[in-house]
Amino acid sequence: MAMAHNGDLCLNSNSGWIRIKGKNIVLDATNQLLLQGKEITLGNADGSTHQTEILGTKILLNAKQEVKVIGSKRITRESGNIFLKSRKGNFIYSF
Numbered sequence: 001m002a003m004a005h006n007g008d009l010c011l012n013s014n015s016g017w018i019r020i021k022g023k024n025i026v027l028d029a030t031n032q033l034l035l036q037g038k039e040i041t042l043g044n045a046d047g048s049t050h051q052t053e054i055l056g057t058k059i060l061l062n063a064k065q066e067v068k069v070i071g072s073k074r075i076t077r078e079s080g081n082i083f084l085k086s087r088k089g090n091f092i093y094s095f
Helices: none
Strands: 075-078 081-086 089-094
Touching: none
Parallel strands: none
Antiparallel strands: 075 081, 081 089
């Protein structure tokens, strides 16, 4: 078990992976959680992830080139707007 009562804790692997495995895992940050990397994958790389939820009062997708949504029946494009159909209401983005 790794624990830091005062200050920072750093796990470093210069030439390999660091793996955290468990039936359920919680990453809990009081102020900020930063996932940082050249590529970030949420869900199983084999496509077997059943559901992914992103919850927040404000969700920003800040892509410099493109945002792709593949196979969605809830997103439509009409008159220069992108519509996201939700169970709780419809959202609109104009560009």
